[in-house]
Amino acid sequence: MNATKTLIYDGSFNGFLTAIFVAFDEKSQIADIQKNSASQNGLFSEPETIFTQMDKAKRVWNGIHKKSHNAIKDIYFAFLSENKGIELVLYRYICKLFAANTSIASDYSDDIVLKTSQLARSVGREKHRMEAFVRFQLTKDEIYFANIEPDFDVLPLISKHFRSRYADQQWLIYDIKRKYGIFYDLNQVEVVSLDLDEIHTNSLNKSAHFGDEEYNYQDLWNNYFKSTNIKSRINLKLHKQHVPKRYWKYLSEKKVV
Amino acid sequence: MSLSFDRIKEKLNILADAAKYDVSCSSSGSVRKNNSKGLGDSSGMGICHSYTEDGRCVSLLKILLTNHCIFDCAYCVTRKSNDVQRAAFKIQEVVDLTINFYRRNYIEGLFLSSGIFKSPDYTMERLVAVAKKLRLEENFNGYIHLKSIPGASDELMREAGLYADRLSVNIEIPTISGLKLLAPDKKHEDFTKPMLKVKNEIIQYKSEKKIIKSTPKYAPAGQSTQMIVGATGESDKDIMYSATHYYKNYNMKRVYYSGYVPVAEDNRLPAIGTQVPMLRENRLYQTDWLLRFYGFGVQELLNNDHPNLDMDVDPKLGWALRNMQYFPVDINKADKSVLARVPGLGMKSVHKIINARKFRNLNWEHLQKIGVALNRAKYFIICDSNKWDHSDMEGTKVKGLILQNSVGKFRKEYSNQLQLFS
Ligand code: SF4
Numbered sequence: 066m067n068a069t070k071t072l073i074y075d076g077s078f079n080g081f082l083t084a085i086f087v088a089f090d091e092k093s094q095i096a097d098i099q100k101n102s103a104s105q106n107g108l109f110s111e112p113e114t115i116f117t118q119m120d121k122a123k124r125v126w127n128g129i130h131k132k133s134h135n136a137i138k139d140i141y142f143a144f145l146s147e148n149k150g151i152e153l154v155l156y157r158y159i160c161k162l163f164a165a166n167t168s169i170a171s172d173y174s175d176d177i178v179l180k181t182s183q184l185a186r187s188v189g190r191e192k193h194r195m196e197a198f199v200r201f202q203l204t205k206d207e208i209y210f211a212n213i214e215p216d217f218d219v220l221p222l223i224s225k226h227f228r229s230r231y232a233d234q235q236w237l238i239y240d241i242k243r244k245y246g247i248f249y250d251l252n253q254v255e256v257v258s259l260d261l262d263e264i265h266t267n268s269l270n271k272s273a274h275f276g277d278e279e280y281n282y283q284d285l286w287n288n289y290f291k292s293t294n295i296k297s298r299i300n301l302k303l304h305k306q307h308v309p310k311r312y313w314k315y316l317s318e319k320k321v322v
Numbered sequence: 323m324s325l326s327f328d329r330i331k332e333k334l335n336i337l338a339d340a341a342k343y344d345v346s347c348s349s350s351g352s353v354r355k356n357n358s359k360g361l362g363d364s365s366g367m368g369i370c371h372s373y374t375e376d377g378r379c380v381s382l383l384k385i386l387l388t389n390h391c392i393f394d395c396a397y398c399v400t401r402k403s404n405d406v407q408r409a410a411f412k413i414q415e416v417v418d419l420t421i422n423f424y425r426r427n428y429i430e431g432l433f434l435s436s437g438i439f440k441s442p443d444y445t446m447e448r449l450v451a452v453a454k455k456l457r458l459e460e461n462f463n464g465y466i467h468l469k470s471i472p473g474a475s476d477e478l479m480r481e482a483g484l485y486a487d488r489l490s491v492n493i494e495i496p497t498i499s500g501l502k503l504l505a506p507d508k509k510h511e512d513f514t515k516p517m518l519k520v521k522n523e524i525i526q527y528k529s530e531k532k533i534i535k536s537t538p539k540y541a542p543a544g545q546s547t548q549m550i551v552g553a554t555g556e557s558d559k560d561i562m563y564s565a566t567h568y569y570k571n572y573n574m575k576r577v578y579y580s581g582y583v584p585v586a587e588d589n590r591l592p593a594i595g596t597q598v599p600m601l602r603e604n605r606l607y608q609t610d611w612l613l614r615f616y617g618f619g620v621q622e623l624l625n626n627d628h629p630n631l632d633m634d635v636d637p638k639l640g641w642a643l644r645n646m647q648y649f650p651v652d653i654n655k656a657d658k659s660v661l662a663r664v665p666g667l668g669m670k671s672v673h674k675i676i677n678a679r680k681f682r683n684l685n686w687e688h689l690q691k692i693g694v695a696l697n698r699a700k701y702f703i704i705c706d707s708n709k710w711d712h713s714d715m716e717g718t719k720v721k722g723l724i725l726q727n728s729v730g731k732f733r734k735e736y737s738n739q740l741q742l743f744s
Contacts, residue, residue: 171677174688197369201426209425232359233461234425281327282422285334292338293384294374297583297598303377307370317428318372 069096069110074152075117076100078144081152082122084115085159089125098152129159133168142185142192145218154180191215192222198308199227199238200317203279209236210274212315220247224254283317290318334419336409340389340400341435344469344492345378345548345580354487354542360461361424364487368430368465382433382467383423387411387448391437395505397494397553399585400437410439416452417460424464431465431487432456442473442512450478453485465543470520472512479519483527483541488575489520492548496564500554503590517572520545524573544575551606552599553582553591558631559624562609566620569613579606605631612638615669616662634725639665642702643717653705654683666699697727 070093074080081098088095096110130137140155148154157177161169172178194215201209209231213220220240224247227236231249237257239246245258271280313319348368356363370379386400388410394402420432434452438445449468456462468486470479482489491513495501498510520541527540547568549561565577581603584594609631612618616638623637624630632640642649642665651660653675661672674692678684683706690696701720 167680169681171674172681173674173692174678174682174684179691193369197371199427203426211427229356229363231361231425232356232363233361282426285331285419286423286426286428288331288335289338289383290372290374290380292335293342293378293380295342295376295583295598298376298581298600300377301375304373304375307373307377307379316372317426 069094071095071097071099071110071112072115073099073101073112074115076102077117078141079119079122080115080117081144081155082125083117084152085125085156086118086121087113087115088156089163095153095156097150098156100152125159129162132162135171136162136168139181139185142188142222143181145222146184146188147218148184151184188217188219188222191217192219194312195219195223196226198312198316199223200315201236202275202283202317204274205276207235209234211236211238212241213238214241214311214315218243220245228254283320287318287320330415330419333409333411333415334385336407337386337389337411338384340406340437341384341386341433343399343580343583343585344384344433344435345578348381348488348543348546348576354463354465354539356463358461360463361421362431362462362464364430364463364465371428371430381430382465383420383429383431384433385411385416385419385435387416387434387436387445387452388439389437390439392440393438393505393507395494395508396586396588396590397504397550397582401586404586413448413451413455417455420456420464421460421462424462429464431467433467433469435469436471438471442471443475443478446471446474446478446482450482450485453482457485467543470516472508472516474516476515476519479516480523483520483523484538486541488543488546489516489541490546490548491516493564493568494548494550495554496549496551496556496561497554500556503554514572517545517547517568521572544573546574546576546578547572548578548580550582551579551603557629558602558606558609559626559629561606562613562620562624565610566613577610579603579610601633602631605633605637609637617659618663635721636665638663639698639721639724643721646715646717646720649702650704651702653689653703654679664699664702666695666697666702698724 070088070091072084072087072095074084084098088098099105101114126137129140136158140158143151144155154177158181161175161177169175169178173182195213199211199213201211204210218240220238220243223238227238227247228249233251235249235251237246237248239259239261241261245256248255248257308316308319354362354364368381370381372380374380388408389400389406390408390410391398391400391402398404399406416432416434420429423429424431432452434449436445436449449471453466453468456464456466465488466486467488467490468482470482470489470491472491479489493501493513495504501508501510523540524544527537531537531539549564551561561579565579568574568577581598581600582592583598584592584596587594609623612623613620618638618641623641628644631637635643642663648660648663651664653661658672658676661667661675662669667675671692671694675684675689675694678688678692682688684692685705685707686696686700687707689699689705701715701724
């Protein structure tokens, strides 16, 4: 019997798909699939480094897509959860998917399917929250700028939403945790990495990057938010459930005055 | 902007404050795509960008154009006789606020309502002018909801629908007699006439669009209305029968129920400081939901024998407990419409059950994994395990068992209310 293998990939989704291709192609026993940044040596498995190859990734993507539209979405979303061990879960999911005749994407009584769909749901929820909670601030060079700090890597998922919504303004959404952003220059969205010298939360301290008008609008919004509250109906528990505290520091309506 | 910033701030505070009693917040259901590299897109689901401290969704900039009003409806903060600060926005000010809030991703769009200054038409004309400017001058594709002013002319209603995604006239008081009592200046027809106009225009534009593709959209997200609950002595049956009437005869997309917040010292109304009937409001929304998505008929849930909703259990559970003869149902065999009536099964669970049971017969463990609220559902179903004995389960007994084991979110509130009578 062949020794089991641990596939080491570059952390990208296409890298992961390439690893899946290799796993099927070599018919090897897979002990684990790990990001190169986080890889640990398994005691009984042989490491193999995978180089991302777009054509192979594409073939796996198309293969899954042909099997089930829902499955490909769940796999992609769950992958972006960056959950520890997610690669192996998804590998098993894909094995099942290719082995079955019917689409298993809705078989929630299966543990692997359930786990994948639950992770995908959490990522989907955060995608939605980011679409809601991004707060742009207009810089002096006319770029609408926002910091985010999501639990999951959702930038790739929200790009399209912001592109179709803000087609006539330049914007940049920057993920502080993962140190990259997406920038729309009125024509296309590009992935950018940059070093920020300060993090722009909704603090009351004005930054030289933004004009007075920007602070006026933040102030108006903050005031508006207060005026809409009906005191006799107050329900802070519900409020916190909808707007989790970890997002507050980026919300202009949550400025501490 | 910077010159008049303080004045704008003051106006915004006054006119947002006065608009907050309108509970409609929906920004979904429209299909306005941004194809022209303009600003905004409302082709997706509406997004709640924030939530007020009372837990309601904030998705639109919801303001009055003015809180001046020539009328004196007893339940309204804006009424003529109320001693409050008055203000009015200029058309351009509303446009600037909307655009700038939208660009910062604070909102999905604008919900513009107004007190009535001078006359209904004079007021409606201004509301329409704001929407028109946003669409034609700012190339704005975000969501616009205009409140139709009762008594406004057909011609203005027609124009309003060309620029707005949704139109609404708030009926406010669910019964005609209640309306007479609290809003003596207004006639019932003032509300229903614009509703009818909008309904007919929507139908006409839709049929024209089938023939001529370039026909503009008319109020693509339809119309809605709101009723205040608990200002007059109407029953839940009165409210829901009235709602059903508007859904059916005016093609309403949504009817909203708003627990009355006492804003006036007036002997026709509950006194200031009276608790807002939040639990009742919640029960009405649940009932509305059952009517629209779960296949219930209104007379099954409310009738002469049962004119008010239960406060201790939700309306679906209440209905099931009164109709135990339909239960238990077999999870592995029952039709979708039957499953939808099982307490503890939401439409999502129903959908998952139907998918999952294609692969195998489902038992308790499967149902639990799927996320079914078994603590309630178990009394009403059988599945591929026989741990549960359903024989001789009477409604009252089941109710006792369920209440014993549940910590409903309104439990505390409910017991507070009960104390009033003990
Ligand atoms: S007409 Fe409208 S704004 Fe004026 S008092 Fe009546 S409900 Fe209030």
